[in-house]
Amino acid sequence: MSLVKNVGTIGGLTAISRVFGFVRDMMLARVLGAGGVADAWQLAFQLPNIFRRLFAEGAFASAFVPLFNRRMKEEGELSEARRFAEDVLAFLVPVLIVFGAVALILMPWIAGLFANEGMDADPALFDHAVLMARITFPYLLFMSLATLCAAVLNSLSRFAAAAAAPILLNMCLLAALTWGAIQPDSETTRYATGFWLAVAVSASGLLQLLWLVFWMRRAGFRLSLKVPKITAGVKELGILVVPAVFGAGVYQIARFIDLFFLSTLPDGSYTYLAMADRWNQLPLGIIGIALGTAILPALSRFLSREEADEAARLQSNAIELAMLLTIPAAVALWITGSAFTRVFFVGGAFTLEDALITGTVVGGLVLGLPAYVLVKVLTPNFFARKDTRTPVLTAAASLVVTVAGNFLLVPSLGVLGLAVAGSIGAWCNVALLMAVLAKRGFFRLPGRIVGRIVRIGIASAIMGMALWMLMGPLDSWFSGSTIERMVAIGAVIAAGLASFALSAAALGVLDKQTIQRLRRRQA
Incomplete structure (x- = not known):
């Protein structure tokens, strides 16, 4: 299957999930607003998600997939791979149960570390944040097991089911928000809505797990729960997972540090950063995660067969495709971020001032958007070689830069400083990953790709100038009636697409040869 087709499958379904996510956040803004219960909910939602990303998505998948692929070299012969997955499942379940139980007991202390001034001043609000965090925490157990199923499906080149699973999360949250939206607007309603969210x-985590188990069985792969035993495969996975956990841990430590700084900022800052990150996560999820997920199994197979040229070709194509999609997205959102937040979020409990602050934070986040995606694209080159240590070191170095940026920028820029510091740290991580790959002779960016990226940047700058010229005349429309908002944002999107397409065509960013190369089958 070609890189474009794999990324299209994963990215297309992720895009559907992100659309549901936008609707969810629009309702969330209107029902809960910013500050108070909204901030408490964002804290409760982030805690299990940070641990999920720490133990499941990044660390586990990056270590599991290469080992699983190595055990399924012979097409149609999956017995060895199945035994390995069952051994891992047997060990994973009790670890997750024990960790979850400890976290539930310690939740008041954990939440207390990151409570902002609004929660500190209102004991009832803090207690509700703890209650919501405890209710959401089983999500970690369900999604960690779901990650194992998703890793198996992705290794079997069945990408669709795992990419579609997050839609269930947004559907469940939308159901809770719909209930809140039809209730009388009051503080009691906001508290109750937070509880149902x-x-x-947790209900969505269970549904996603059942969904992936179903499709894994449809693919002819069944897992049985066995008595936990530390086998050779589990030991090998542990050796790879530990540094990968530290690598993912570096990023999650950065998230915890963000929570710490957020706790020092005014009420509403949790919500502003979370809402702004939705716009950053749209291209990051569709492009970065899709590319990283699609190329890891293929890179693992190329390297196991010592096909270094094919691995380098795949890596080059992934970088080119990533930059083609993220540089124009970053430029567009940097210029028009406040327009989008005003059009889609203002209403109900979410004010125009809230939207303008959120739009400013969007601009800070998207400065690092291409870098966040490149990290997703470059790290599989290490994971496929069973090197989970190097990304740890580069991520640790970028964390130092990010924390230093936080101390320098947050006092003067507030929540915007967090966004800018994170973007700077992400670019440092990219520079280090590229330097290590080149030094070890694993990968060097071809001059042909460098030239094409430069042309993508020029085309994006031309598009940016066109959008900047539109922002002034349309400014009042972004906060006007529903029809005015839709017309204004439609004009922005149309102008952006047209100006980039025309400038990209004039500069030769995309030609027939490039499209054929990106569509070429991976294996």
């Missing part, structure tokens, strides 16, 4: 999170 927490229930919806």
